[in-house]
């Protein structure tokens with residue numbers, strides 16, 4: 556356990572030293588124990604990402620405000636109330652239905668939640684997210700919601716294989732990001748581009764990412 560904590564602390568330092576200062580590191584914590592998540596927080600990671608509510612809530616309960624909590628997995632509307640209450644950002648808005656419902660839940664707890672729209676840049680390699688040609692319309696609609704604050708885009712891209720293969724997906728997402736930024740929609744602040752994982756974060760940063768979501772390279776391989 557001690558050893559694991561040390562190894563995680565070393566990984567955090569190594570990754571942090573490779574990231575430009577304006578790039579935010581989100582530790583993708585799915586399947587990790589409380590001790591492992593504590594270890595990245597102790598090592599200086601400020602942002603933790605979760606895919607599943609049931610896994611996140613007990614950890615958030617313990618670590619609380621020592622970290623900032625990001626929803627990075629597909630969100631079902633019936634779970635939106637937990638994100639409204641306990642998370643600091645939802646990176647995976649992928650429908651008007653979800654946006655509307657999450658807005659409603661945020662209103663009920665009197666919070667304004669920063670959100671990113673997830674882009675389905677791979678089309679085949681991932682099934683979640685909004686197609687790039689649909690993102691303008693969704694952004695305009697979200698911009699009129701009182702309790703969501705649209706701050707950028709997120710994409711997965713292919714998870715395995717040659718990192719270089721991710722580049723076109725990142726470029727496509729970056730183009731949508733720049734296009735939306737140029738529109739300067741009222742209430743929208745296009746400032747975050749969340750792309751890149753353990754195998755692809757260097758390429759993502761080259762293509763403009765300023766949030767990277769890293770699991771394996773921080774915590775080690777996940778058990779199958």
Ligand SMILES: *Cc1c(COP(=O)(O)O)cnc(C)c1O
Pocket residue numbers: 583585606627628711751752753754768769770771772
């Ligand atoms: C698991 C996951 C990551 C991190 O993946 P690694 O390959 O372990 O770095 C990033 N983003 C999302 C949405 C994930 O589910």
